[in-house]
Amino acid sequence: MLSTEKQYVQWFEDETLHSARWLSESNHAPPARIVLVDDKTTADEAYRLACEGTSLLWRGDFHNAKQLLQALNRRIDRTNERSEQRKIKKAANKSTADKLVTPEAIPNLFHQQRQTQAQRSRILSRLLLELETGYVSKLRRAPDVSAACMAAFGQLDESCLLSFRDLQGALGAAQWREKGVPIESLGLSIFPHYGVFAPTRHEYVQLLLDAPLPDTCDVAFDIGTGTGLLAVILAQRGVQQIIATDLNPRALACASENFVRLELSAVQLQQADLFPNDAPLANLIVCNPPWLPAKPSSPLEYAVYDAKSTMLRGLLQGTKQHLAEQGEVWLILSDLAEHLQLRSRDELLGWFADAGLAVKYRLDTTPKHGRSQDNTDPLFAARSLEITSLWCLERV
Ligand SMILES: C[S@@+](CC[C@H](N)C(=O)[O-])C[C@H]1O[C@@H](n2cnc3c(N)ncnc32)[C@H](O)[C@@H]1O
Structure with a gap:
């Protein structure tokens, strides 16, 4: 682009x-x-x-x-x-x-x-x-x-x-676009495009498979869909209407291609800053925002760095208008930013509370990718402690 x-x-x-x-x-x-x-x-x-x-x-x-x-x-x-x-x-x-x-x-x-x-x-x-x-x-x-x-x-x-x-x-x-990234736990491959977050480390997929769906789950949003991976998981789990958004036009083209390839008719795509327009309230909002609060230096970094946690805080605040009464938010977040002291746990919990959200439960996993084991990496001390979580949040 x-x-x-x-x-x-x-x-x-x-x-x-x-x-x-x-x-x-x-x-x-x-x-x-x-x-x-x-x-x-x-x-x-x-x-x-x-x-x-x-x-x-x-x-x-x-x-x-x-x-x-x-x-x-x-x-x-x-x-x-x-x-x-x-x-x-x-x-x-x-x-x-x-x-x-x-x-x-x-x-x-x-x-x-x-x-x-x-x-x-x-x-x-x-x-x-x-x-x-x-x-x-x-x-x-x-x-x-x-x-x-x-x-x-x-x-x-x-x-x-x-x-x-x-x-x-x-x-x-x-090459990635042609070969695809195999997601073993889903039994399928996802095909990333240039400039779109490629789910090459995808330990969090299992968390989305393990979390129990809310009792009513007719409408779900996947905010910041990237390749469309989270929407694909929800569709596989039987959610009937999924609206996936992203700001990046490359991500929308990529997700669309993945949905067509997998013949998923349950998913609609919208280019939007966070939440879709003209959409019903969601029973479930899933989001895997960029994990590190830092300024992206180029468009290619927008999926990795979230300056001042703008997307994360916007997502949490926006649930007031977009989440159904008994709905749930599934936030996928690693605590690497905490180990790097770029954000504290108290700060995160404070943002949940400010948005009127409480933690219903949390599922954790540890990264298996090479960098978490590479002791020559200058950030090894922080990376070796990293935990990736699915925070299930509900209205207070
Ligand atoms: C870490 S990637 C996650 C992609 C995908 N959900 C996954 O788990 O593989 C974050 C995504 O959020 C998108 N994004 C960043 N800011 C956004 C915003 N304000 N509104 C919508 N999408 C946004 C980025 O373009 C990127 O595709």
Whole structure:
């Protein structure tokens, strides 16, 4: 989905001024300085230029660009490791008490980690390629990327410049969209689109299968449906009318495709900020909001970060107008934000109470994905404690 505001980028090549549409899903500004690079450019030279803020327009072999990206990644790792070692050395000179990670340092760790990731993304995104009209690459040994780009970025009737990284994202998404994500407990696969929250870690599905449906459950809402996964679970459990909403048009297209594929006629889709318009009161409202209260830095992060918990608090407050008298809210939320000290349990419980909701019961599960077990992850201490819950809330 291209931003409505068109941006162009210009560069000199063969003594001619060239121009192309600028595409950046990570919201990076059009490059201010571009140099042409190819198979002869060394990884060290490319890294130095990228770190200085120069963008590198690749004119070599397509597959060699992938190698260069990996080489840049390794150089970023090495630089980060060196800075980490400097910190460890500095800490070694401190007293034991000073060395302990204080509770105040934990939110800083999270913000530092995001900064490090943003810096990596900026550097790697400086390796660019040009695609001609119809998303055609003229690079040597270039695969046909047009279908993947079309699916990810939409129709584009002009040539464009984009980062190799964004192209890889589009190619990866095309594979997920074709293969699907198997959801074993449902006995089916969900097919994510580019830019839509992919349920690759889906331990919470079992919670939605285990929770008893309210006595009356004629109408349910799935708020922030993404691929449509939660609506699919409710439909499988026999709920007759389900209205699924999302703000992201890519999510709506994706959910619609999944519903058609699974022949689910019980689900209606609406583009809406939280609640559907012109809908009856719901007996059940399910929502798996973004779990971390932090500012998204690009549209791709809207499914993961919820600035100031706006969606979560809006959802809870909105239940006053949209939930039937005996209805239930099933809120899927991990407590990672609590372990990172970005939100406290008391704050969460306070938001429930402010919205006139009480906890009827809670079902918990622990994550099984690799990152929760990776002790080299800087956020391991918090991730290893993470619990994902289904909070069943009812009116007080
Ligand atoms: C964590 S994802 C969950 C997706 C899906 N329900 C699932 O469990 O796989 C959160 C979803 O909420 C959507 N979203 C964020 N803010 C929203 C809002 N104000 N109204 C509707 N949807 C929103 C995002 O686009 C995203 O698809």
